Amino acid sequence: MGDNRLISVEIDDETLGASGPDAEHERRVAIFDLIEENSFALSDHDKGPYVLSLSQVDRKLVFAIHDESGTDVHTFILSMGPFRGVIRDYFMICDSYYDAIRTQTSHQIEAIDMARRGIHNEGSELLAERLEGKVTVDFQTSRRLFTLICALHAGNTR
Template sequence: MDDAPEISSNRLIAVTIDETSLGASTAEAEHEREIAIHDLLDENAFAVPGRAQGPYRLDLKLFENRLVFDIRDAEDAAVVTHMLALGPFRPIVSEYNTICERHYAAIRSASPSQIEAIDMGRRGLHNDAANLLGERLKGKIDLDHATARRLFTLIVALHWDQ
């Protein structure tokens, strides 16, 4: 994760989500996913080891408690498919959701220093999750830390059954 791939061509240009594999979604959840995808596409570094260069399209879906990364080239030809077990992410996603709820509640009634403390904890947990994601994808997908953070945000926004 430390050696970021070349951003100019080794990056994502499209991300799609298989809504049928995720089940019913609320308008709020849909909006969260759209924002997460927009942020990921806005700035990312993403490469497939052994592949000359991107850009890439990423199709995500859930299958048997795994997140399927269907990676395609710019012309939509299949490049590779990887499956990521979600079990290791359950505790961190649960804790992340809890701290986000605390943060939103604090915004309404807590002091600025309390809000800042909660936000620092949230950012630290987000970094831990990005590190875990980078470790789990190592050798399969090369991405920098900022891209791993944005991808984790999207994973949280998928609202899979934790």
């Protein structure tokens, strides 16, 4: 793997504490998937790999990026306002999907799952746009980061 990648993600429990064991599990899985495979290149720095520390200030997500030795490399703040509708829709369709698994036909479940993936893709594309000029990510990394953002906000928006 190249140097333009994340090797660790840290979550500030003071500002983004999990709302319970299920939320904590979702976060761990999202972080594992992200670390397992990602492409994360800073626009103004080429000396990765990187550690990403996430926290929240005034309902905004703070991305603090460090190198392997812990030296600060870059910090930026991402407003969550543009994501609220997509995240809300994503949680609603996920709830519908889990309900459908218990009562619907496989064709109905498949249709709901396609809609769920479409909303997830929409959130991933929005994230990549909002990161533009700061961080370059591929589509799969953007999807994994969006999954993590949803997991971080699971207790706050449902």
